[in-house]
Amino acid sequence: MNFLQRHTKWIGPMALGVAVLVALAWPSDEPARPTAPPAAANPFPFVRSLAGTTPDADVKVDAADALVVDAALGRLFDYYLSAQGEKSLPAIRAEIEAELGRLLKPSAAAEARRLLGRYLDYKQALAGAEIAMQKSASPAHAARARLTAMQQLRSQFFSATESAGLFGFDDAYNADAVAKMEISQDEHLSAAQKTAQLAALDAALPAPLREARDAPQQVIKLEESVAQLRANGGTDDDVYRLRAAKLTPEAAARFSDLDKEEATWKQRIDQFLSARNNLLAQPAVSEAERQAALQQLREARFTPAELPRLVAYER
Known part of the structure; x- marks a missing residue:
């Protein structure tokens, strides 16, 4: 989450x-x-x-x-x-x-x-x-x-x-x-x-409200530091230590899980787009057949809840 x-x-x-x-x-x-x-x-x-x-x-x-x-x-x-x-x-x-x-x-x-x-x-x-x-x-x-x-x-x-x-x-x-x-x-x-x-x-x-208000910005700044660290050759362990120092070890571990989830999602998207491009490149297929094949491809690779998110990637 x-x-x-x-x-x-x-x-x-x-x-x-x-x-x-x-x-x-x-x-x-x-x-x-x-x-x-x-x-x-x-x-x-x-x-x-x-x-x-x-x-x-x-x-x-x-x-x-x-x-x-x-x-x-x-x-x-x-x-x-x-x-x-x-x-x-x-x-x-x-x-x-x-x-x-x-x-x-x-x-x-x-x-x-x-x-x-x-x-x-x-x-x-x-x-x-x-x-x-x-x-x-x-x-x-x-x-x-x-x-x-x-x-x-x-x-x-x-x-x-x-x-x-x-x-x-x-x-x-x-x-x-x-x-x-x-x-x-x-x-x-x-x-x-x-x-x-x-x-x-x-x-x-009050302090609790100030902390709640500032928390999103603090996370944004932290992730900017993470991006810079990765750009400079930082490893996953380096990133974990940075996050753990700024947050907690538990939060750092959860962020690591999110990194893996995002990487998996990107890989799935890349594989889908490659298959989609291959399908669109096939000749001698009617538009109706092409659209049906595209829909089958989407449904085979993503859950119903994930399908609406594909629109941005297919544009």
Whole structure:
């Protein structure tokens, strides 16, 4: 699973912070996936896209064994919901409920399942609200309106305590991103005033939010260093040591796995394009027969979930 991608069809609140930075674009691209590894190498076989990963299972109970409603619970829900497209929603819900039963005592698990039902209802309502929302010429205004609408919609499904637990961190993250957009797009402010106000926002940002905001850029800079290291003749071991020093050994190992997956994907693409070019070069074939053969070639080499990604490579 790519560290910079949250490949979920159910877009959660944290996506707003990313969306406002790219003009409210909703990320929906799916990471490249190589051929399925041997069963023994896949510790989590729920769906192929989650192979080699595990859910965030840090759900908690208090001293009285009552469920603690916090961001970890929402991340557990979203982890399984990212399988939309590979599994049906009823199958995903059943898997989440089974996981809750494994992690929690019966009373807390029952409360978590009830909360899951409201979470799914909220996500569905959020999708409808997004469609109905009026367009705005100002990206900052649109982002503020969407954040406000999201927060208002939650009151129909969650108590104030539940909303704060599930979405409080994301709301603070998104509010900071929207505030920065509003400052940057305010035509009544001079460049110096914008700089001062942005600096004030940064100074007031709690450390956990600052770390979450800066994490993607830190990874980007690290991978630029990796590319430079490879260009200078660095080995895989050199790359691992660099990443481990900047991150953790576990994260460095996962990045190494991603490198291998990307290399495998590129090899599969190269082999496909070679076979495709050979097919296109064959004479005396009708266009209908050619297109049918191309489709058979695609389906023989890629899964249904991978097929849409071939368009960019075939152009």
